[in-house]
Each structure stands twice: as C-alpha cells, then as structure tokens.
Amino acid sequence: MKLRKVMAWTLASAMFAGLLAGCGGSTQTTETAAAESGSEEGGSSAEGGKVLRYQASTLVDSLDPALSNDYTSSGVISQFMMGLMTKDESGAPVYGVAESEEKSEDGLTLTFKIRDDAKWSNGDPVTANDFVYAWRRVADPATASDYQFFITTACIANAEEVTTGEKPVEELGVEAADDKTLVVTLSSPCAIFDYLPLNQKFVESCGGNFATSADTLLADGPFKVSSYEPSAMKVELVKNDQFFGASDVKLDGVEFSIITDSQTAALSFENGDLDVVTLSGNLVEQYEDDPRFSTRSDGYNWYLTPNMKKEGLDNVNIRKALAKSYDKEAITTRVLKDGSTPMDYFVPQGLATNEKGEDFREAAGSAYDSWTYDVEAAKELWKTGLGELGKDSLSFTLMCEDTDSAQAVAQFLQSEWQNNLPGLTIELQVLPKKARLE
Secondary structure: OEEEEOOOEEEEEOOOEEEEEOOOOOOHHHHHHHHHHOOOOOEEOOOOOEEEEEEEOOOOOOOOOOOOOOHHHHHHHHHHOOOOEEEOOOOOEEEOOEEEEEEOOOOOEEEEEEOOOOEOOOOOEOOHHHHHHHHHHHHOHHHOOOOOHHHHHOOEOOHHHHHOOOOOHHHOOEEEEEOOEEEEEEOOOOOOOOOOOOOHHHHHHHHHHOOOOHHHOOOOOOEEEEEOOOOOOEEEEEEOOOOOOHHHOOOOEEEEEEOOOHHHHHHHHHOOOOOEEEEOOHHHHHHOOOOOEEEEOOOOOEEEEOOOOOOOOOOHHHHHHHHHOOOHHHHHHHHHOOOOEEOEOOOOOOOOEOOOOOEHHHHHOOEOHHHOOOHHHHHHHHHHHHHHHOOOOEEEEEEEEOOHHHHHHHHHHHHHHHHHOOOEEEEEEEEOHHHHHO
C-alpha cells in the first residue's frame, strides 16, 4: 500500500497550505505579507536582483514535462514553461502562447494561432509543431508518461488508440497547418485540455540527457533554469529575456530550496534565508497568529493506493474495512492542522461547477458509504474478509514519503488500523519521494 498525493480511499482535500511569507513576490500571498511586514522586494541574489526564495518539501522528480510526477516538479516547470493558455491574477484562464482560438460549429475542431513574438529561451520561435511534437511524445506508449491521461481525458481524436499502441502517434488528432496555426481535432467536445510545447530539434539534440541539467532545458515562460541537476537540493531560475511578456515580470529570479523538515524550513525563514515556507502540524499553531502567516487552497488530494495483487488486499471486504477504520477528521484537525478537510469522495469542493453554478459536490453528493468512518462496520467487514481468506491475521507494509506530514499521517494510520482491526499488523516503509514513485 502507498500513501500518495493527488483511486482509493481519499484522506484529505484541498490541503490548505499554511504559508509563512516574508518578502514580496509574484503571488497575492507574498505581496500581502510583504505589506504587513514592511518589505516590498523579494530576497536579493548575489547579483543584487530581486529573487523569490521558496521552500519545497520534496526533491524534484523530473523537469521533463512528460515525465514529471509530483507537486514540486510541476511547481518548477510552471515557472519556465507556458502552454496555449495561462491564468490571470484571479486565476481565470487567459491566452498564453496562443493569441486566439476558433472553434468549429460542432465543437470538434479547435484552431489556435500562436503568438508571433513567442520564443524559446535560445531565440527559436515557438511554433505549432512544438505542440504537435510534445503532445505526440506524451501520448506515445514508449515515453511511459504518468500524465498520458491528459491526452485521453482531453478527448483528442484517436487518443485511446494511440496511447494503447493500436495506432501510430502520427494519427493523434493534432497537426500544424503552418508554423503558427495549431489544429486540434476532438472525438467529442471538451473544454479542459492544454499541454506544454517542446522544441523538437533541441530535445533530440540532447539525446537521453534532455531535462537533466540547465543546459538541457529550454524555456518559453517567464523564467529559465540557470542551475539544476537530478537530486539537487536547490533549483535556480532567472528571468527569461526572450519571453514575450518579459517587461511585466517583476522578479529577476526564483529559487526552490528542498527542505523536507518543517522546523528547519521555519528556522531558515526566520534567519532570512527563505521568503516563503509551508508549515504543517504544530508549527501551524505556533504561527497562525503571525501577520506573515496565511493559507491557500492548493487543490490536491492525499489518498491511499492499495496494491490489489497483495494477498488480503485482493479482497474487497478487507479493503472496505481498511477504508472505514481510520478517522479522517482526526487526520486533518489533530495531525496535519493545516486547514485540510476530510473527504469521503475524490473530487474536492471548489473544483468545478455545473451550468447552474452549483459546485460539483452539491450535485453529486458529499459521501460514499464505502469510505465513511465507521469502526463497527469496519470490524464486521474485516471479520468477513478474513473468513473469506481463511485467515485470522494479516500483515501489510505502508509506504510513505520522508516528509514530516506524510510520516505523521502514516503513523496515525498504523495506530488506527492496528487498534481497530484485530489481527492486523502494519509496518511502515519511509522513502524519499523519488524512490517512492519508482
């Protein structure tokens, strides 16, 4: 079993991150904190520029958009890559690399015009073929992208057949009509798709080393990577002077420092070495009245993934017993203490609304019996499952990351399960995120 972020028994929703922000930056959170603390600029780099220094709690998994598989990697990539669309200050979608879009009457053909001034950080123009190449690459089974579902859920024509290898990638419903015209054909109307471009000539020139260093990365976004290597404890980015919106970029750079321990991160913040850190557990209570403290919804889920090839976990009653025998409310209020909310469903509140403006949760319902906390029902399911297996005990290993919050939740689960389900033994396996993902 694994404890992981982002279909199994959902633990907590919307993971409200407790943030300590000292100096101003490019987000509303840090600007507000800067005004309160009397500072108007981000931390200074060695060259004296304005650099926002941000704490990340896990190592970067990969800076290859097709292979990245974690929150930290996505956060870094979003600073130096831009797709067809981006977001404005309020979070609403606006054009990014695209400057316009035309939709056919049946909603199945989308034609995007790429900005003439969109460039890569090496000066190459961003073209429609950059999107064609990138989308085919992520759809190609040989790439083994964990985010291949972006292509299928976007309803791009032939996506299912291409991602399963039944058709060649050239038959994916995306083509370049000319250098600046991208045509996307859908199998059914869909409003939720976008994916980043890649410079094919550059990627292929890097061979197998693409996205493994600053020299093997190109940017089309506001920043470019100046320092990075796999397993590095710091990733540094500087302003991309080739970016079409460079004049609106107020920072000279962004730094991500990998600090897994919340206490160490808070100390670095107090020492002036970091501008923004994320807090959890008792540190939230320690700082919640500090004017520099704020929360925001990061919009992701933590959930458990059972290995159903493991004896015992192949039994549905055993899985239901595990799902119903731990207190999600206690996890959010007593363990995480960061504003997270318990979930007995998978799609969080505030993610989507229907045509009536109702939140998805209001229309779909807020709980599913198989996941609700009910110890007595869990014990009956456990007893039934053991009987079906012909056993009186079971032992499982719970894998989790080495961050403070992940280990605290895993220890809580271990205690809940062993106390509530007689005959169950849980061993914990703590790994760095990259090792867990592998």
